[in-house]
Amino acid sequence: MIESALSAVRHRMEAAMVRAGRVDRVRLVGVTKNHPVEAVEEAAALGVAIVGENRVQEAKQKIEAYQGPPIEWHLIGHLQVNKVRQAVPLFSLIHSVDSRKVLDEIERVAAKHEKVQDVLLQLNIACEASKSGMLLEEYPALREYAQTLPHVRVRGLMCMAPFFENAEESRPIFRVAAALYEDMKQYFPPEQISYLSMGMTHDFEVAIEEGANLIRVGTAIFGERIYK
Numbered sequence: 001m002i003e004s005a006l007s008a009v010r011h012r013m014e015a016a017m018v019r020a021g022r023v024d025r026v027r028l029v030g031v032t033k034n035h036p037v038e039a040v041e042e043a044a045a046l047g048v049a050i051v052g053e054n055r056v057q058e059a060k061q062k063i064e065a066y067q068g069p070p071i072e073w074h075l076i077g078h079l080q081v082n083k084v085r086q087a088v089p090l091f092s093l094i095h096s097v098d099s100r101k102v103l104d105e106i107e108r109v110a111a112k113h114e115k116v117q118d119v120l121l122q123l124n125i126a127c128e129a130s131k132s133g134m135l136l137e138e139y140p141a142l143r144e145y146a147q148t149l150p151h152v153r154v155r156g157l158m159c160m161a162p163f164f165e166n167a168e169e170s171r172p173i174f175r176v177a178a179a180l181y182e183d184m185k186q187y188f189p190p191e192q193i194s195y196l197s198m199g200m201t202h203d204f205e206v207a208i209e210e211g212a213n214l215i216r217v218g219t220a221i222f223g224e225r226i227y228k
């Protein structure tokens with residue numbers, strides 16, 4: 001059922017790469033929040049290798065029920081301190097780290113699991129009160145702090161643009177994120193910084209044109225979500 005939608009998304013990704021003259025790779029995160037595990041299984045069978053979930057509890061149930069080829073599970077939704085204990089063993093990448101408190105708790109839990117947790121720092125570039133993510137003025141201190149934590153490995157940045165009718169309006173925000181992402185490479189071992197996560201259903205093409213290499217797409221693949 002999702003096959004043609006997925007193939008349309010892949011074609012649009014490819015076209016955006018060509019427009020931007022990019023020869024590197026963009027990875028697709030299929031966002032399955034509010035969709036059943038069968039949707040994950042269907043996507044995985046069609047080659048989707050990364051699945052993004054917003055809520056730890058919902059993801060845990062799907063991860064336990066999932067049957068299919070090995071896939072990566074990413075946490076893309078806001079992470080509360082009290083959910084970190086459950087989240088760390090489940091996710092290969094947490095996109096949504098935005099506070100010192102969450103970093104401290106990831107460090108504590110990951111140490112206990114003898115795991116180094118890969119994370120992205122989530123930026124709130126447009127300063128939207130309704131969105132999570134750190135403000136740009138908080139970012140340098142949090143980036144430095146994260147470097148002191150042996151069980152946290154920062155792999156890049158994540159951001160969300162506000163919803164604009166015209167996705168072109170997201171472009172300046174994505175451009176700021178891309179510049180900060182490039183700048184980040186001087187503070188960490190170069191091979192460690194590899195993910196710029198930005199772009200969703202309505203703006204992923206603009207995000208790719210501005211350098212995203214991880215896009216998070218739900219609706220365009222799985223259809224509208226039914227909120228419970």
Ligand SMILES: *Cc1c(COP(=O)(O)O)cnc(C)c1O
Nearest residue numbers: 031076077200201216217218219
């Ligand atoms: C839901 C969600 C997405 C996917 O949104 P779509 O518009 O359905 O593609 C991407 N990123 C985050 C953080 C989300 O919460």
